[in-house]
Amino acid sequence: MLSNSDLIPGIYNFCDSWCERCRLTSRCRSFQMQQQVATDQPVDTNASLVDQLTEALNMTKRYIEKLQSENPSLLVNGPSEAEQQTLEEQVLIRRHRTKEHPVATLASVYLQQTGAWLRDERRLLELAGRQQLQQVNLGLRTEDQAMVQLTALKNAYEQIKWYRTLIPVKTMATLRALDEPTNDEYLLDYYNGKAKLVLVSIDRSIASWQTILYYYPEKLDGMLDMLAGLNRLTSQLEALFPTARAFKRPGLD
Template structure:
């Protein structure tokens, strides 16, 4: 097996679940399992992040249940000393409802407001296409000039739609560090990686919004609140996870 086909351990823990755009699906064990289970949709289908996350979560639950059954059959009747200490440490942690955390609430506000904007502007790309065709027919530009513009707008629209759903979901995963033992290095890295993923998702979303505003400056007033929300969210995540930017996700950074 060459280095370009060798699986990348843990890459699926920190990715954006956008398999149709991923260059590493042949090196991702999670993708291979989902493909074998028939959970991977054809690339021609429109992206459905919620369904993909649901499918992946279902698959994970099935795996954990199977693992637990195996452990009950072949494992010891009582936990080991390290496991006992970990359980005791976790029991001493305060009960935190991460869904009520200010960052989680802010992410949900962005999810709802961006959804309303996309719904209200659902004809934006169609109108852009008609305008570009009109300019080509009038000889104001060539078709070769129009296509990159339309592709950029379509890509920006897709990016905004994809990450608006991913951000609150993955942020909750990162915030679980508030309920996990701080001495567990593996969990700390896991949460940092999730925070890094959210920050990257926000960065890409901001660039996508900027692309739309470049071509539709008249929409600036409507979008400013969304940009402010994302910037606020990014700043607070960087404050809560000061080492997240430096975290290197396997295969992705």
């Protein structure tokens, strides 16, 4: 079993959750716990479980402290029924504002657009494989050349599929910072890390679209709106979180 010194604290907070492609799973507490559960191995509750929950508890503690500083009466008596209802209403209002934010809308539109594109292009890899096989049989290219193109297309297609769902979810998580302004360094790092994750996911998505365009330039018209949306999303996120690009995610940057 890994010692705490071998693990990268909090790496799972800012990753894209694509464990099968990650080179750092052996140093991720979250992945180790998932593997233990999947194989019915005993979990060391004195170490791994506590470490796994510490991050979430720290976030909760800081949020409670923020609420208490804004509502001193909570320190003494706890919330009354009316205060509890008010707090719940505030949470709902914040969630609605986050969902309706222009940046969240851009991310949601991208999810819908890519869903339609993937349905239309569901046979892209199959047709590319047949095309490359035909060219190899005709002696127009070597097997190695064909494999380079097919591998690049497969990676691009898979990345588009993966990040299309991650981008809107993590964008929503990032935008919570706007409704919960804070000077707490821990929380500031947390939200900057989430914003960095979204920006990196967008970068990889754009690179994947460019790969497909390199081999199929005739498909540009069907991609223009998605590429434009990703560029707008990048610009607006960078404006909202100007230090996110510089943030160093533990183990990832």
